[in-house]
Structure formats: C-alpha cells, structure tokens
Amino acid sequence: MNSFSWRSESDESAPSRLSPVDDRLTADAALRRVRRGEHLLYTGDFQNAKQLLAAMGRRLPAPTAARSPLEAFRAERRARQLEHETLSRIVVALDRSYRLELRRAPDVAEACRWVWGEPDADKTVVSLKTLIGMLGAAEWRRKGLSVPGLEGKIHPHYGVYLPTRTDYVELLLSVTDVKGKKVFDVGTGTGVLSFLLLQRGASSVTATDCDERAVACARENAERLGLSKRFEVLQGDLFPPGKADLVVSNPPWLPEPPKNRVDRAVFDEDNRFLLGFLEGLAEHLNPGGEGLLILSDLAVLLGLRSAEWLDQELARCGLVVKWKKSTPARHSKAKDKSDPLHAARSREVTTLYGLVPAPEQKSS
Incomplete structure (x- = not known):
C-alpha cells in the first residue's frame, strides 16, 4: 500500500x-x-x-x-x-x-x-x-443512555466520557436551589450536568470543554433535549468569560498523565485541571455564588494524592466548604473482586462539595 x-x-x-x-x-x-x-x-x-x-x-x-x-x-x-x-x-x-x-x-x-x-x-x-x-x-450514540433524573436520553460521542456512573449525577440532584440561576459547567463532556440543572430551572448554562468532540456532543445533546436556547458550549480550558451564580465541575479524578485522547476524561496530570478550577473559581462567582465540585477520593485511596491535599489547596485558593454530601461508589468495578484495584475501588467515596470564597478577615 x-x-x-x-x-x-x-x-x-x-x-x-x-x-x-x-x-x-x-x-x-x-x-x-x-x-x-x-x-x-x-x-x-x-x-x-x-x-x-x-x-x-x-x-x-x-x-x-x-x-x-x-x-x-x-x-x-x-x-x-x-x-x-x-x-x-x-x-x-x-x-x-x-x-x-x-x-x-x-x-x-x-x-x-x-x-x-x-x-x-x-x-x-x-x-x-x-x-x-x-x-x-x-x-x-444511536440508542442513547438514560440518566437518573434527566428527561430524555444522552447520546454520547466516541472519546467523550460515558456517564454510566450514577453516583455523581445523583449527588447533583440533591442541589435544590437552582431556579433562575446562571450556571457555568467547566469540563462539560456530554453536557449531562448542564442539562440536569437546566431541566430543574436554571436560567442558562455556559459550558466549556477542551475537546472538540465533547463540544460537538454537548451541543447535539442540547438540541435533542430542546435546551439549546438556554445552553451555550465553548471549546477551551476551564472557565468561560464572566461570572455565574453556580459553577459546576466534575473534573478528571486521577492526577496522572493521560496516555491517549480518551484518557483525558479520567487522568489530570499534576492536578492541572483541578488546581485551575480551584484557583479561578472565586473570581468567576457572582456575589453569593457557589461552586459545585464533584470529586472521588480514589486518588487518595491509591496513594496518588494525600488525604490533606484538597483542604490545603482550598485554603491556598481562598475557598471554604460551605457544605458537602457523599455517597459510596456503586459502579461495577467497586464490586468486582477480580479487579486488580478492588481494594481501593471497594472503598471509594464520591463527594459533592459546595464551595464559597472564604470570608475576609477583619483587622483588629
């Protein structure tokens, strides 16, 4: 040839x-x-x-x-x-x-x-x-995927993270105060988190993703679900321009180098995406706004990140945890004893953190 x-x-x-x-x-x-x-x-x-x-x-x-x-x-x-x-x-x-x-x-x-x-x-x-x-x-992509709490199906594209895990979706459903709010979705993937919030009353969502396939996927899903008038997706790293009332992100969970394009949804070398989100969150929140960070502790259980790391980084970035809600992992690998990482995955917990800027210290 x-x-x-x-x-x-x-x-x-x-x-x-x-x-x-x-x-x-x-x-x-x-x-x-x-x-x-x-x-x-x-x-x-x-x-x-x-x-x-x-x-x-x-x-x-x-x-x-x-x-x-x-x-x-x-x-x-x-x-x-x-x-x-x-x-x-x-x-x-x-x-x-x-x-x-x-x-x-x-x-x-x-x-x-x-x-x-x-x-x-x-x-x-x-x-x-x-x-x-x-x-x-x-x-x-042809048959679509049903997601708890979502009216209609998500149609994922090749190379875009498949939202088959329901734990992080169900955690987001516990957030009740979304009506009328302007939302940013950082690292949107299929757009599933955006669509859950829009269907529950958010006024608009501006989403971002670094991968052009994810951008195309989220845009197509918004059209399928009849949400495109209130949804915009941009290709780029981290935040869109401006400020929002809610800024949500489900970042890659493991601070390791991705070995291929598909890996980027799971692996975040040197915590670059997560650190960028934490460092830029406060300046992209409207007064009274809140960040919603969904994060698994698998990196801690595997020894890739210390148990204290997140608290230390939140303090460095001037953020505090206003509230949090956690759920044990229920995906298939958490129950598969033949999986080489079963010891860690069986103990995995996913947490939704409500983050706000730390109150300014008053001088005495």
Whole structure:
C-alpha cells in the first residue's frame, strides 16, 4: 500500500511499512512479529481478526503482584499500556467510502464519519482495536443512555466520557436551589450536568470543554433535549468569560498523565485541571455564588494524592466548604473482586462539595 491516511488516538506515527496477513496467522506468530516492531495489515475475515486480538490479549502477562494500592495501580497502567502497544499493531484498511475490506465485516462508515469526518484519502488505516471501540461508541450514540433524573436520553460521542456512573449525577440532584440561576459547567463532556440543572430551572448554562468532540456532543445533546436556547458550549480550558451564580465541575479524578485522547476524561496530570478550577473559581462567582465540585477520593485511596491535599489547596485558593454530601461508589468495578484495584475501588467515596470564597478577615 503506497499511501494512506493513518488514524490514531495516541498520536503514534504512521507505520512506515505494513505486512499483509490473513486468517492463517496464529496468535503466537502475531505476537512474535509485532514485538519485532511490525504492523500487520489484516486482510482476512473480520470475526477471525477479532478472535486473533482476543487470543493475543490472553497471552499478554498479567499485572505483577503488588504490595500496595499504588503499586497495583502502576502495574495495571503498565499492563494496559503494553496491551495497547501490542494489539494496536494489528491494523485494517478502509476504502474511500470507509468500507472495511474484510470478509463478514460490519458497516463501519457511519461510525468513522462521526469520528473523523469525510474521508481524505483513498485508503484509511487504523488499528482494529480502535475501530472496534468506535463501533461500540456508535451503538451508544444511536440508542442513547438514560440518566437518573434527566428527561430524555444522552447520546454520547466516541472519546467523550460515558456517564454510566450514577453516583455523581445523583449527588447533583440533591442541589435544590437552582431556579433562575446562571450556571457555568467547566469540563462539560456530554453536557449531562448542564442539562440536569437546566431541566430543574436554571436560567442558562455556559459550558466549556477542551475537546472538540465533547463540544460537538454537548451541543447535539442540547438540541435533542430542546435546551439549546438556554445552553451555550465553548471549546477551551476551564472557565468561560464572566461570572455565574453556580459553577459546576466534575473534573478528571486521577492526577496522572493521560496516555491517549480518551484518557483525558479520567487522568489530570499534576492536578492541572483541578488546581485551575480551584484557583479561578472565586473570581468567576457572582456575589453569593457557589461552586459545585464533584470529586472521588480514589486518588487518595491509591496513594496518588494525600488525604490533606484538597483542604490545603482550598485554603491556598481562598475557598471554604460551605457544605458537602457523599455517597459510596456503586459502579461495577467497586464490586468486582477480580479487579486488580478492588481494594481501593471497594472503598471509594464520591463527594459533592459546595464551595464559597472564604470570608475576609477583619483587622483588629
């Protein structure tokens, strides 16, 4: 294949050479070849290609035994990175119409257009693992997702955080005084928090997100829900211009570097997003306004952040906790004893903090 458009979520360089393979390739042989640095262009049957990926994954080493939650977390991330680096070398080609050139292949064109737009080359090459993820995301986008307390469904886009966890949504529903208030939603994702507040009487929401896919997703969801006249979404980091009565954020929870574009919804290197939110909150609140911060303690349980860190940063930023409400995690991983991080996830608590500027100290 002489020229092609290369698609990657992790900014990997395009393969300099593609080695065609077919259904005769075994998982052991595939592992040997990708470990030598080859990119294998699968040309056989789609279902067989999926089985090859699964068989290769089963042959990868499990995370090493850990003596602490932090060691378990580091080992799990290394294992996932190895899995990505290995399995992403099985690639497939799409034609000018985004037709997947494999036998028994599903129609992938719509999923590809949703993520990449119109084709820009006669051939597009992508890892099979990424394409399978895009197909799964397309199904969520088509059928939509019901969210507790929301009238209508959220239709998530590929690469945008999927709001399947209900704990943080239910915490926000406990905030009753929202009628007539101007709201900022910082790091909106699908827009789900904005829409919950709008349906409960907020006068308007201005939302932001650094990812253009999230911006498009939130805008589309607002239109589907009939809320677009009171909802605006901007692409950018942190706060929109101006001030609001309520500023809500559900930031990424783990202060670690994201390894790909999708990771950015979960990983916040050096707490940059969270610190930016805390440092800028007071100046973006109207008098009497309040910040609503939703934060899991998983980073503390894993040893990535001290138990005192948040209190110290709130004090440094001139903020105080007016009130807070917490709930234990109820997502599936909190109950999965086979999960390497079960010891921490089973104790995870998510908290909604009501934050206000600290009162000025009167001089004596």
